[in-house]
Amino acid sequence: MKISIVGSGYVGLVTGMGFVKLGNEVIFVDVDERKIEMINNAEPPIYEEGLGKLMKDFNGRYHATNDYREAILNSEVTFICVGTPSREDGSIDLTYVKQAAEEIGKVLKEKDSYHVVVVKSTVLPGTTEEVVKPILEEHSDKKAFKDFGLAMNPEFLREGVALRDFLNPDRIVIGVQDERTREILEELYQPIDAPKLFTDIKTAEMIKYASNAFLATKISFANEIGNICKKLGIDSWKVFEGVGLDHRISPHFFRTGIGWGGSCFPKDVKALINKAEEISEEPVILKAVVEVNERQPLKLIELLKKHVPELKGKAVGVLGLAFKPDTDDVRETRAYAIIKKLLNEGAKVIAYDPQAMKNFKQSYPDVGEKIVYSESAEDVLRATDFVLIVTEWGEFEELDYSGKIVIDGRRVRAAEKNAKIYEGVCW
Incomplete structure (x- = not known):
């Protein structure tokens, strides 16, 4: 498949490169020009065991950009992998998630084909449906679960062995509502031999x-x-x-x-x-x-x-x-x-x-x-x-x-x- 990854930190970069290794093409979207340049030069902007070799081995199967439109129009599935930092009171800051949803929604408005948006950022229960979904719908003029897919796919990556965890996980958890999105994500994760738990x-x-x-x-x-x-x-x-x-x-x-x-x-x-x-x-x-x-x-x-x-x-x-x-x-x-x-x-x-x-x-x-x-x-x-x-x-x-x-x-x-x-x- 053709996949776009919004956010190229630990989760985004490892997830994207894991999908590349499984035979997919990946476009990374980031606002950090230094990260974009490093990724396009096959240089990992973070230290993670095995990541540098993987990026060199599969150079040409992925690239990075700051252009949401380019990434989403040229992919079938988009993963939101941006940070959700803590505020002083312990609550999570959804600024980056909201920004990503808005930009994705604007491009979805132009797409005729069915596109799946997957939240991989760690967000509290209710966030995908109560925060991300309305923003996507508002800016795309489309309806989730009908005109585009929406899912939640939490990550369980341990830093230091994150690539190994992506390719050999204990389980893959996917929260979906519509059958079409479930089938697409089931196909995407089919090469990974692990229990796959589908939930709401x-x-x-x-x-x-x-x-x-x-x-x-x-x-x-x-x-x-x-x-x-x-x-x-x-x-x-x-x-x-x-x-x-x-x-x-x-x-x-x-x-x-x-x-x-x-x-x-x-x-x-x-x-x-x-x-x-x-x-x-x-x-x-x-x-x-x-x-x-x-x-x-x-x-x-x-x-x-x-x-x-x-x-x-x-x-x-x-x-x-x-x-x-x-x-x-x-x-x-x-x-x-x-x-x-x-x-x-x-x-x-x-x-x-x-x-x-x-x-x-x-x-x-x-x-x-x-x-x-x-x-x-x-x-x-x-x-x-x-x-x-x-x-x-x-x-x-x-x-x-x-x-x-x-x-x-x-x-x-x-x-x-x-x-x-x-x-x-x-x-």
């Missing part, structure tokens, strides 16, 4: 939020148990190895440490809390999930001060700035709260991350411009006697931590084995 549109929207809220809850629960284990002298990882053997529970996402960050969990849990309160429901568990997560990264500083009570003037190394390994994404990274606290305590921070240093400095100028960035992890170890491990990059397992005081938020085994003094957050 609102249910598909909720599945995404419920999934992320549960995973965030599982991590915060593990960390709360882990904090108790730490004070009792128990290794929480061994506890959850035993807990996870129960087939009703499973071992996944029981990695205790300094909590979750990124572009999805924080935004989605807060949005669900906001929506619940809007409809007069009190989300007690979800609020506790967020509270535990916000406290968790500062456990690193508490443990460091057990060994170094006065941090003023001390050089402290920080290994890892990305919110997780194998990505350059620093959105809601645990490193920010940790570094901010260190600076407030008067410490000199020397940091290293294989991919995220530039993004961290740009995204968090209040702290990012006050720290020293090293060219390698070895340089960090040479420059300081105190090291905090914030992201579990594979290369940190190759380091010699001899003679160092290491406070570990991610369980790097090499540090556990050879540091002079080693403290794990929950073990």
